[in-house]
Amino acid sequence: MTEALLEAKQLSKRFGGLLAVNDVSLSLYKDQLHAVIGPNGAGKTTLTHLLSGDLPATSGELWLKGQAVTGWPHHRLSLQGLGRSYQKTNVFLPLTVWENLMLAAQAKDALAPFNPLSWLGRADSKPSVVARAERALVLAGLSASKNSAAAILSHGIQRQLEIAMVLATEPVVLLLDEPLAGMGAAEAQTMVELLHTLKKDHALLLVEHDMDAVFALADVLTVMVNGTVIASGTPEAIRSDAQVQAAYLGEATA
Amino acid sequence: MDLANFFIQLLNSVQYGLLLFLLAAGLTLIFGIMGVVNLAHGAFYMLGAYMAYALTAAWGNLALAIAAGTLLSVVFGWLLEKILFRHFYHRSHLDQVLLTFGLIYIFEELRSMLWGDDVHNVAVPALLDWSIQLTDTLSYPAYRLFMLAMCSALALALWFMISKTKLGMKIRAGAFNSDMAQSLGINIVRLHSLVFAMGVALAALSGMLISPLSSVYPHMGAQVLIMCFVVVVIGGIGSVRGALTAALLVGLVDTFGKVLLPQFASMLVYVLMALVLLYKPEGLFKQ
Amino acid sequence: MSNTLLEVRGLNTYYGASHVLRNLDFQVERGQAVGLMGRNGMGKSTLLKSIMGLVKPRSGRIAFQGAPIHGQTPYAIAKQGMAYVPEGRGIFGNLSVHENLVMAERAGVRGQQDWTYQRVLDTFPRLGERLSHGGQQLSGGEQQMLSIGRALMTNPDVLLLDEATEGLAPLIALEIWRICALVAKSGISTVIVDKNWQHVTQITQHNVILVKGEAVFQGSSQQLLSQPDIMNQHLGV
């Protein structure tokens, strides 16, 4: 088995009396989509925050590309290739789609801020940055709305921009938090196809409620309830697992 | 710095700290609950002092002046909130800075038109116009003791109201989650008026109480406002407990700083603030 | 006096561009328990928030005890006998358990004082053990009990309960269901939002299923249970 691109070991997060994430271990491998499902408040989104560095873990370790990165701030992890999208659309609304992507694309090899050259050079002069933004634009299918402001886009296209911005940073690991939330059937279908193509040479973590998408895409499925992992394995094994049925899928309980 | 002198400085620092608390408590509550930064908060302190001067000159009785002045400032605070501040709760901090900065200009000018620009003294009432002989050389003015007692009583009353009464619980709940508090039937609009009026009254009252000691001069509001900000920043926005602790701390550092390191005295308080910012950018008691 | 306590007619609510509630009709009879179900993002919470006045609907009418309340402030609506237990429970972290309860204490619209501080503690013994603890030091289940207990302290006529047992361990969830049944029987009309339709239908007489902001099913629990295809299509996997 190739070495895991991202590995979480016994991650926990406590908010006062509430144990939001309880001793979760998880590995993401290249060319593989690992889906995490579970009821609201099961700690899925908190888990993505712990993995991405948005929130510091109370305990546990994080390894990225074989390097210990526990406690690294968000921007450092992002530069190391750990990209993430957000459940609630979190883009630069007043800027156009292209400007959003350019800002994402220039992060990878940006000069240090106190370097005077970064004050004077033109942002869109670097071919490598423009190419990176262009690739993300095409991959996410946003060419049509390249010059319109993010604020006036439909909800579905804003979600596509959310993903495109992550792609523009050329990450190795992608954490996707409910990319299909609030999407119509057609938009959801294009997003599922996009996620499918992304599987190649990326490691994907998908937090999602849309079961059709999850079972269509997932190579590994983890079920979380109350902050703890109650089952993890292939989608088929999970679907028939009695405990999962009881806790999450709503069949008659004991 | 023999014992007696130390004791006097300690009393002065507690008295100054409690005075700052009365000012900062209003500011931190107004911000904690309504999210409004009020640069003109120092002006209420100044207006209070000038009212004490004017009313004492007219009636010859400071106690009466303070009572009437407090009532006036409650009404003034209530109206100011209703007419002006209510529309700024959801506006950006920049809009609030602009509004309150405009108010500073207006209050300074009104004060200058009403009471002129020169310094005035407020006579200490005869009842308190004596000193306690501590040692053969040192004595402590009775009015400062009265000031200490009044400020302690006010601080205690405010602390008790906030932490023990049902009203205090509603105020703290409104600060934590305004929507939820409303969903339980709490009239958040009236609560805002009340808290704002209380903040203005406390600031005016501290101005009135200090006027005999500090006398009354044009830009007294601006200087004390900065100290208020330092206290609120150190204490943590919205926390009355934080404001009390921070006020006493600043009182100590400032008073003893002036005695021990005169030329750097005014710097010490800011160094203290810088350290707190480094250690806890959200303030010591942030909720 | 008509038996309808809460009546919603033609309600339309928008969040920015997305049309969350589409021309929705909904009512609660006096003393009735109504189940409100549907997958995530279908508008359940938005409906409760619109009733509570926390979200301003674009059009439509909401009447409570005969009088229109749409457009009123949440505290005015609450004062008329409405109580709300939000998703996420809305506990005041800077207040103790005791203070969270006491600050909401108030007689009902008709002066009734059925739910006193003592009765709430008897109903939720666990809260009695944690009175001095800060609101944020409670576990999920305890926060849910405190939130419900606090709502009862206002002696409401209608209790809106959003995500009653979401994210709670099965044992705790059973305890919450027992309390919901007890509240429903005590004469307070309740609207319960939850995914676990088996428990909801055991307590409620009437149920509504929302899909994309529209009511695709309105009927009694028996009618719902007798149509498993509706449940699988809109609620199940």
Add this chain to the structure above:
Amino acid sequence: MSTPQGHLETLPRSVQLLMGLGLIALLSFPFVGQDFYIQMVTRMMILAIFAMSLDLLQGITGLVSLGHAAYFGFAGYVLAFLSPADAPASWFITLPLAILTSALLALLIGFFVVRTQGIYFIMVTMAFAQMVYFLFFDNKELGGSDGLYINVRPAGWGLDFENKQVLYFFTLACLVLTYAFLRRLLWSPFGRTLNGIRLNEHRTQALGYNSFNYKLTAFTLAGALAGMAGYLWAAQSGYVNPELMGFHMSAHAIMMVILGGMGNVAGALIGAFGFELFLHFFKDLPKVGEFDLGKHWQLWMGTDCAGGHHCTPRFDGLVAPQRCGP
């Protein structure tokens, strides 16, 4: 069409025309105006540089600093200390030094204030500026409350600032250079990232930018530019006092930037001239009966500033930047 406050760097044609005309007017003014007015316009240009330096923080990075005058006044004091009693200091040594020292001061203070957010930032920038104010106000060796005099204005390389026209053109050159530099910065990777921090700092960090370093750099750069303006003010007036770093000076800068429209540098420049004209207009109001309107200029200024925003919520400033083109 992106919403106004989004796309900052493209100025509408009308504003570009206004700037061109303004430059021609400023170039030809000394040959037309009398000495007093030359000094007045020089002061306006200096304040325009000061306002543009604040716009880098407030309009572009979204940081509302209520203590920006600290660096303005500090540079003035540096010139005062470096000026010999009876000979002109050489400006090509003292100007860079003044800019460098105010940049260092901004770096030192910025290190503490930049880690705070929102309202804390407003309060601590104000508090630290007052610290610098009292440092000079309370210490006799540093000039105390009376301040310091610069007996002979700087000179060097054939330029003598005693000559009002020379200082006028020198200031105009600084104004144009600062404007060009900041306009160019808007297009740079650094400028685009500052813009991202203003709009959504959380997402900017998620993309891989260390926003603390960016904000600290912007704070230091703004301090340096404010220092240049402060140096020119001291050179022009020949006198410095603590008021130059006082609260009112910082607040004036904020009002200039808001009046002109934030985030595109041109707004701050126009706002500075507009604000000064407003101030002079209010101060020169005639006496109506025995009630001297001019004397109470603070009242009108305050009402305008408080009211201005109250009744015109959609007031984006004189230069509300739109995107021209698609």
